[in-house]
Amino acid sequence: MQLTPMMQQYKDAKAAAGDALLLFRMGDFYELFFEDARKAAALLGLSLTSRDKGENGVPMAGFPYHQLDGYLAKLIASGLRVAVCDQVEDPRQAKGLVKRELTRVVSPGTVTDDALLDPRESNYLAAVVLADATAGLAWIDVSTGRFWACTAPAARMRDELARIAPAECLLPEEAEAIPDMPGKQLAVTRRPGWMFSAQAAGDALTRHFGTASLEGFGFEAADGPAIRAAGAILQYLQETQKNGLTHIDRLTPLKSCDTLQIDEATRRSLEISRTIREGKREGSLLAVIDLTVTAMGSRLLADWVANPLCRVEPINERLDAVAELVEASALVEAVREMLRDIYDLERLVARATTGRATPRDLNCLGRTLAALPKLKAKLTGRKSELFSQLETRIDLCPEIRSRLEGALMDDCPLSGRDGEFIRPGYRVDLDELRELTRGGKQWIANYQAQEVQRTKIPSLKVGFNKVFGYYLEVTHAHRDKVPADYIRKQTLTGAERYITPELKDHEEKVLSADEKSKELEYRLLVELREFVATEAARLRQTAAALAEIDVLTGLAQLARQRSYCRPQVVAEPVMSIVEGRHPVLDAILPDGTFVPNDTQLDGSERLILLITGPNMAGKSTYIRQVALMTILAQIGSFVPAKQATIGLADRIFARVGASDELARGQSTFMVEMVETARILNTATERSLVILDEIGRGTSTYDGVSLAWSIVEYLHDHIGCRTLFATHYHELTDLATLLSGVANLNVAVREWEDQVVFLHQIIDGAADKSYGIHVARLAGVPRVVNDRAKEIMAKLEDEHLDGNGRPKIARKQRGQKQELQLTLFEAAEHPLLEEIRRADANQMTPLEALKRITQWQDQLAATGQKKPR
Numbered sequence: 001m002q003l004t005p006m007m008q009q010y011k012d013a014k015a016a017a018g019d020a021l022l023l024f025r026m027g028d029f030y031e032l033f034f035e036d037a038r039k040a041a042a043l044l045g046l047s048l049t050s051r052d053k054g055e056n057g058v059p060m061a062g063f064p065y066h067q068l069d070g071y072l073a074k075l076i077a078s079g080l081r082v083a084v085c086d087q088v089e090d091p092r093q094a095k096g097l098v099k100r101e102l103t104r105v106v107s108p109g110t111v112t113d114d115a116l117l118d119p120r121e122s123n124y125l126a127a128v129v130l131a132d133a134t135a136g137l138a139w140i141d142v143s144t145g146r147f148w149a150c151t152a153p154a155a156r157m158r159d160e161l162a163r164i165a166p167a168e169c170l171l172p173e174e175a176e177a178i179p180d181m182p183g184k185q186l187a188v189t190r191r192p193g194w195m196f197s198a199q200a201a202g203d204a205l206t207r208h209f210g211t212a213s214l215e216g217f218g219f220e221a222a223d224g225p226a227i228r229a230a231g232a233i234l235q236y237l238q239e240t241q242k243n244g245l246t247h248i249d250r251l252t253p254l255k256s257c258d259t260l261q262i263d264e265a266t267r268r269s270l271e272i273s274r275t276i277r278e279g280k281r282e283g284s285l286l287a288v289i290d291l292t293v294t295a296m297g298s299r300l301l302a303d304w305v306a307n308p309l310c311r312v313e314p315i316n317e318r319l320d321a322v323a324e325l326v327e328a329s330a331l332v333e334a335v336r337e338m339l340r341d342i343y344d345l346e347r348l349v350a351r352a353t354t355g356r357a358t359p360r361d362l363n364c365l366g367r368t369l370a371a372l373p374k375l376k377a378k379l380t381g382r383k384s385e386l387f388s389q390l391e392t393r394i395d396l397c398p399e400i401r402s403r404l405e406g407a408l409m410d411d412c413p414l415s416g417r418d419g420e421f422i423r424p425g426y427r428v429d430l431d432e433l434r435e436l437t438r439g440g441k442q443w444i445a446n447y448q449a450q451e452v453q454r455t456k457i458p459s460l461k462v463g464f465n466k467v468f469g470y471y472l473e474v475t476h477a478h479r480d481k482v483p484a485d486y487i488r489k490q491t492l493t494g495a496e497r498y499i500t501p502e503l504k505d506h507e508e509k510v511l512s513a514d515e516k517s518k519e520l521e522y523r524l525l526v527e528l529r530e531f532v533a534t535e536a537a538r539l540r541q542t543a544a545a546l547a548e549i550d551v552l553t554g555l556a557q558l559a560r561q562r563s564y565c566r567p568q569v570v571a572e573p574v575m576s577i578v579e580g581r582h583p584v585l586d587a588i589l590p591d592g593t594f595v596p597n598d599t600q601l602d603g604s605e606r607l608i609l610l611i612t613g614p615n616m617a618g619k620s621t622y623i624r625q626v627a628l629m630t631i632l633a634q635i636g637s638f639v640p641a642k643q644a645t646i647g648l649a650d651r652i653f654a655r656v657g658a659s660d661e662l663a664r665g666q667s668t669f670m671v672e673m674v675e676t677a678r679i680l681n682t683a684t685e686r687s688l689v690i691l692d693e694i695g696r697g698t699s700t701y702d703g704v705s706l707a708w709s710i711v712e713y714l715h716d717h718i719g720c721r722t723l724f725a726t727h728y729h730e731l732t733d734l735a736t737l738l739s740g741v742a743n744l745n746v747a748v749r750e751w752e753d754q755v756v757f758l759h760q761i762i763d764g765a766a767d768k769s770y771g772i773h774v775a776r777l778a779g780v781p782r783v784v785n786d787r788a789k790e791i792m793a794k795l796e797d798e799h800l801d802g803n804g805r806p807k808i809a810r811k812q813r814g815q816k817q818e819l820q821l822t823l824f825e826a827a828e829h830p831l832l833e834e835i836r837r838a839d840a841n842q843m844t845p846l847e848a849l850k851r852i853t854q855w856q857d858q859l860a861a862t863g864q865k866k867p868r
Contacts, residue, residue, distance in 0.1 A: 001029055002733050004095075005097050006026075006050075006075075006097060007033075007058070008267075009097060009100055010022070010024050010033060010085075013083070013085045013100065013102060013453040014033075014036075016083075016102055017027070017085075017102060018083075019081065020080075020081035020082055020105055020107075021036045021039065021040060021075060021081070021082045021083065021166075022036055022082075022083045022085060023068070023072075023082060023083065023084050023085065023474050024085045024100070025065060025084075025085060025086045025087050025100065025557075026062075026093070026719075028064060028065055029062045029063065029064055029065060029082075030062055030063060030064075030068060030071075031060060031061070031062035032060070032062060032066055032766065033051070033058055033059065033060055034059055035056065035059075037059040037060050037061040038059055038061075040061050040075070043074060043075065043078055043080075044061075044063070044071055044074055044075070044365075046062070046063060047059065047061065047412045048060070048061050052104075052288060068084075069113060069115040069116065070115075070185065070324040072106060072116060073115065073116045074806075076107070076108050076111060076116060078828055079187040080107075080187075081105060081106070081107040081187075081189070082105070082106045082107075083102055083105045083106075084102070084104050084105075084106065085100050085101065085102050086100065086101065086103045086798050087099070088100060088103070092586070096673040101235075102242065103242055104240065104241060104242050104443070105239070105240035105241075105242075106124075106240075107125075107168055107187065107240065107263055108168040108187040109122055109123065109124060109125025109126070109142070109166060109167045109168025109169075109189075109606040110125055110142050110168070110236075110237065110240055110241065111142070111143070112142055112143045112347075112350065112351065112354065112356065113593050114344075114347065114383055117143060117347075119295035119298070119299075119344060120281075120290075120295060120299065120302070120593060121166050121281075121298075121302060122141045122143075122144070122146075122299050122301060122303070123141055123142070123143060123542060124139045124140065124141055124164050124165065124166040124167060124168075124300065125139065125140050125142060125166060125167070125168050125169075125170070125233060125237075126138065126139040126161065126164055126166035126169045126229075127139075127166070127169065127171075127174070127229040127230070127232045127233045127234075127236075128157060128161075128169060128170070128171055128229060129172070129196050129225045129228045129229045129232070129343055129868070130154055130157075130225075131153075131154075131174075131224070131225045131228075132154070132176060132330045132507055133153060133154050133822070134151060134152075134153065134154060134225055135151070135152055135153070135154040135156075135157045135160075135225060136149070136150075136151055136162050136223075136224070136225025136226040136227070136228050136229040137149065137150055137151075137157065137161075137164075137229055138150075138226060138227065138229035138230035138233050138251075138355060139164050139166055139233075140233055140237075140248070141177055142237065142241075142350075143310070143347050143350055144247075144346040144347055145234075145245075145247035145248045145249065145253075145350050145353075145540070147250065147251050147834075148251070148253070148254050149223070149226035149227065149229060149230040149232070149251055149252075149253060149254070150223075150226055150253065150255070150256065151223050151224075151225050151226045152252040152256060152640060152777070156261075156263075157244055158264050159261075159262070159263040159264045159499045161186070161264075161837050162263070162264035162268075163262065163306050163307065164306070165266070165273070165306075166186065167186075168186075168187040168188075168189060169186055169187070169188050169729070170189050170190075170232055170233060170332050170683040171188055171189070171190055171191070171227075172190070172191060172192075172195075172196045172232075172263045172331065173190045173191065173192060173193055173469070174193055178255075180432070183330070184414040188540060189236075191232060191235075191236060192250065192262065193795035194257045194708075195231070195232045195235050195236075196228050196229070196231075196232045196315055197228065198224060198227070198228055199277050200231060200235070201227055201228045201229075201230065201232055201234075201260070202214075202227060202228075202231060202236070203231075203233020203722055204234045205227065205230060205231050205234060205236050205251065205298065206349060206351070208234055208245070208248070209249070209250070209251070211533075212466050214227060214251065217250060217251050217253065218252075219251075219253050220739060223253065226253070228291065230251055234248070234836065241354070243354050243355050243356075244353065244354060244355065244533075245354070245782060246354075246533060246536070247349065247353035247354060247533075247536060247540075249536070249540075254307075255318045256309055257310065258311065259307040259309065259310055260307070260308035260309070260310050260631070260634050260649060260650065260651065260652060261650065261651040262308075262631075262651070262652050263651075263653065263678065265655065265675045265678075266627075266652055266653055269624075269654040269655070270285070270536050270624060270627055270628060270631075270652075270654050270656070271283065271285065271307075271584070272285050272286065272305060272628075273285070273305060273306065281586065281745025283582055283588075284523075284584070284822075285305065285456040285583060285628055285631070285632075286301070286302055286305050287639065288583060288584050288587040288588070289301070289554075289555070289558055289583065289632070290307075291554040291555075291557045291558050291776035292303075292550045292551060292554040293336050293339045293340050293550060293559075294339055294342050294344070294547065294550045296342075296344055296345065296543055296547035296548075297339070297544060297547045297548075297551050297554060299547070299553065300547040300548060300551050301551045304551065304635040304636070305631070305635060308631050308634035308635045309634050309635065309636065310634070310648065310650060311533060311648075312569055312570070312648060314636075315569050315633070315634060315635075315636050316569060317384070317386045317636070318383060318386060318552070318635070318636025318637075319388050319566055319567070319569070319636050319638075320384040320385065320558050321382075321386040321552050322552055322555050322559065322566075322636065322638060323384075323566050323638075324382060324383055324384045324387065324639065324651050325552060325553055325556030326556045326559050326560055326566075326638070327852075328558060330611070331538065332553050332556050332557055332560075334378055335375065335378055335379070335549065335553050335650075336550075336553050336554075336557065338371060338374060338375045338378065338551070339375070339550050339553070339825065340544070341367070341368070341371040342368050342371055342546055342550075343364040343367065343368045343526040343541065344377075344740075345365065345368050345539065346366045346537060346543045346544075346545035346547070347589040348361050348362075348364060348368075349365070349532065349539045349540055349543065350532055352365070352529050352532040352536070353529075353533040354533075354535050355526075355529060356768035357414075357529050358413075358415065358416055359408060359413055359416050360412045360413065360414050360527060361415075361420035362373065362404055362408060362412070362525075362528055362529070363404070363409075363410075364541075365400075365404060365532065366400075366404030366405050366408060369396065369397055369400060369401035369404070370401060370405070372394060372396050372397075372542070373396060373551075375546075376391060376394045376396065377381060377393070378713065379391040379394075379549070386552075387549075387552075390545045390548055390549055391545075391747065393540060393541055393544070393545040394542050394545050394546070395538045395542045397535060397538055397539065397542065398416070400531070400532065400535055400539070403528070403531060404504075404528065406423065406426060407422060407423060407524065407528060408422065408423060408528075409422070409423050410422055410832055412434075414674075416521070416525045417518065417522060418518065418523045418670040419517055419522075420520040420521075421521065421525075422521050422524055426524075426766075428519070429520065430520050430521065430524070430722040433512075433513045433514075433516050433517035433520065435515055435686065436509070436510070436513035437513045437514045437517060439448035441510070442504055443510075444462050444506070444510075444584035445504070447462060447502075447503065448460070448461060448475070448699045449463040449542050451472065452482070454480060454610065455481050455482070455483060457476075457478040457481050457482075459473055459474075459475055459476055459477075459478065460472060462503070463474050463497075463602065464477075467493065468489055468490060468497070468499075469499075469504070469511070470497060470499070470501055470503050470504070470506075470507040470803040471489055471490070471497040472486065472497065472498045472499070472500070472503065472754075473492075473495050473496075473497050473498075474486075474495060474497075474498065475494060476494060476495060476496070479496060479669065480498070482498065485500055485501075486498035486500060487499050487500065490801075503777070504760065507514065509774065510714070513536075513624045513661060515606060515759050517591040519650065525823075527551060536789075538681045543722075555636070555637045558637070558638070559638035561639075562583075562586065562640060563640075564637070564638035564639055564640050564641070564727065565638055565639060565641050565642060565643055565644060567610065567633040567638070567639045567640050567644040567645065567646045567649075568644065568645040568646070569630075569633055569646055569648065570645060570646070570647050571626050571647065571648055571650070571723055572603075573603055573647045573648075573649075573685060573686050573720070574601060574602050574646075574647040574648045574721075575599055575600070575601035575626065575646060575647060575721055576599070576600055576601075576643075576644065576645040576646075576686075576753075577598060577599040577600075577626065577629065577641050577643070577644045577645075577646075577736075578598055578637075578641060578642045578644070579596035579597070579598065579641055579642035579643075579845075580596060580598065580599055580625055580626065580639070580640065580641040580644065581594050581596050581625060581631060581640040581641065582594065582621050582624060582625035582626075582628065583625070583628055583629070583632065583638070583639075583640050585621060585625075586640050593760040595618070595758070596641070596642070597622055597625075597759075597760065598761070599622075599626050599723075601721045601723075603685075603719070603740075603781075604739070604740060605739065605740060605742065606713060606742045607715065607719065607720075607721065607722070607723040607740030607742050608711060608723075608724060608738070608740055608741045608742070609722070609723050609724065609741075609742055609743075610711070610722075610724050610726065610731055610734065610741060610742070610743050610744065611723065611724065611725045611726070611744045611745065611746070611761065611764075612725075612726060612729055612731075612732060612743070612744075612745045612746075613745045613746030613747075613748070613766045614748060614766075615727075616777075617746035617758075617759060618746055618759040618761075619692070619725035619746055619750060619761075620656060620692050620725060621642060622723075622725070622746075622761055623656070623691075623692060623725050624654070624690065625640075626690065626723055627654055627690050628686075629641065629644065629646065630646055630649055630652060630688055631639040633646040634646075634648065634649070641667065641847075647721075647722075649686060649687055649688040650684055650686040650687060651682070651683060651684065651686075651687040651688070651692070652687070652688045652689075652690075653679040653683060653687060653688070653689045653690070654689075654690045654692075655672065655675050655676055655679065655690075655691045655694060656690065656691075656692040665729070667674070667741040669698055672694065676691075676694060676710065677692075679715055680710065680714070683714075683718050683720050684718070684720065685718060685719045685720050686720070686762070687718070687720040687721070688720065688722075689714065689720055689721070689722040689723070690722070690723045690725075691710070691722065691723070691724045691725070692723065692725045692726075693706040693726060693727065694706065694724070694726070694745075695710075695726075695728070696727070703728065704728050706729050707726060707728055707731055708728075708730070708731060708734065710790075711724060711731060711734055711741065712734070715738045715740050715741060716738075729766065731767065732765035732766075735765070742763070743764055743765040744761050744762065744763060744764070744765070745761070745762060745764055745765055745766035746759065746760070746761060746762075746766065747759075747761075747762050747790075749758040775788070825857070826845075831858060831859065832854055834855075834862055835855070838851065
């Protein structure tokens, strides 16, 4: 089929756009063709039409150009990449076909437009490189230019992606897919493998930063995979953004030893930044502690919550600053009020350096700088070292403020093409063009009055449109009065339109002046953008300081409002909390209704806390609040308690609630065991572990056996602080066998067959679960509950001893006894593991004979007969 010149132009643009939907600008519309049109029509609710009729008709859909942001947001939210092809020359001046070019490719991770972004959240583009057992990860927020990279074990990559929560991830074409993060759509973009090579990535980065290597940024030889991932990101941005990336001025290495490690399952279980049920920010820990007043502060707080610190010194620096503010409520109120006048300086600077800042953006930047002197003065003389540093880092940038205020009007439009945003007096030549334009409009008014008097046509008027320019309009009723020098231009239903040589001559002067003034204003806008871009480093430093001040004052306000206390953060793995509260429930529930509880953990007698008690009584809430308070303390926040001493954790693990991943072929119980295995294989003595109802997804004996063994392993082999909530009352016997296990239970009161949950954690073991009572509260029919009571009585009679304790065979630690096969029927003899570890190839025949004799003696000591 022979293509028209315009469709050939479209085909060339589509080839350059690749798999992205192509928005092709045609006059006042963006059009899509072929398969793109079908896909967009379905997603956006557009009418699907045809450019040509008949068998060769081309499917077509489109929308007005001024609605681009709204439709672009919907396409990006669907995880699609979109290429925008714009007209890059004035159609009135074009000779033949208007020139068009791809001006940008927008994908979920490269969005920079305010209308498409949540101001409270960073929008990350990530890249992953797998190198054997090691993985390189890089991520960037294109809207601000913040760029990081790290190297981590490949097995932890899903956890790292959960921490970052990117909108888009770049992978080599040959790499395996990465599972989506729960609750978040992860758009995956495949890139040629060579872009992830050490040579291509390294060259791209050093060329961009103008350095010989990346050692100056803090990267080492072992960080090769991280550099490869970062280089792939930079090449992708250079290809898609079609403009300068000067706002990306450094690559920051992130060392895992500096931050608290939280795996993906734990983040989900604790609802740190998203709720489990709906995947929303509202209802999460982040949402209830976020009292920031700027978008920059909100994003920084989210980064802090995602990456709690792991060293005492920087944590105490933050706590010192918050503590000073808590004691100065008037200062906090004043600073927060001033921060309300601060715009999103990070993203404003990024838009200026990429050439996308509008007149309104630059006006907002100037207003932000105007608010800084008073704010800086308020912070002068603070005692905490961190606040002193932040005050020093605020650069007032007086020359930038002066130029922006001198150039821009108080109210600026969004578009830079329509003019009327440069302040009168800023440029003499612009003032002259504007005067000519205004004078021309007055001339038109005078000319109309003159022609009305000359022709005696009272309804005569002078009008204007883009097609014909200026014209004189006369109704048909006065057609016989039209002078001979009027030249007819257009016939309407009720009137005729005319021009005169005099009117046409003045039109050219006025339009020329108006056009020139708009062109000049746009050039001045470009000059202002470039001026701001040259000072971007100073502005970004100021933006970072303002964001941190906002976070610290927000945390101080939170501490005052919710009666939080300053935690004593220590290096030892201990935990002492007096009247601790769950930060989310404490904020959501009516004041005074949440029941606080104490927590005491140490490295000896209270290493593991076993919490028993009924459903709905608060076991899960209790163990969660301890983990959340640890996170709060390690970001430098006060905590919801009367008093708290919190030992640093290197990792937090939470196995809470039931979940499955059917798409990956994993049942609820399999997911539970996989996550438990990860804890047992990676936790250290400095870790904090919270476990809820481990073993409930299988048979009772299987579950009790696993739970029992897991507690023993945590106690004997890892020695980490653990809170273990369970309904298996059999486990409470572990407190008599293991020196570091202590029993807690949730207090209840029974009255006339009713149960009252007190939500109070007390010492000792619970002897009932009250599951049948909870079932009744849930509305289970009475006949079902009554029958359940009968069955429970029968089971208890068969499985409890004369003292009311479970008939469970306990291994008396340190004593020799015959193996019991009542509960642990599938248990192996301890010698089996020793035999497995024995390496016969490394023994002499005599050594092997001695070892066998020893094993036989051990068997005899446990009641097993030696073979004859």
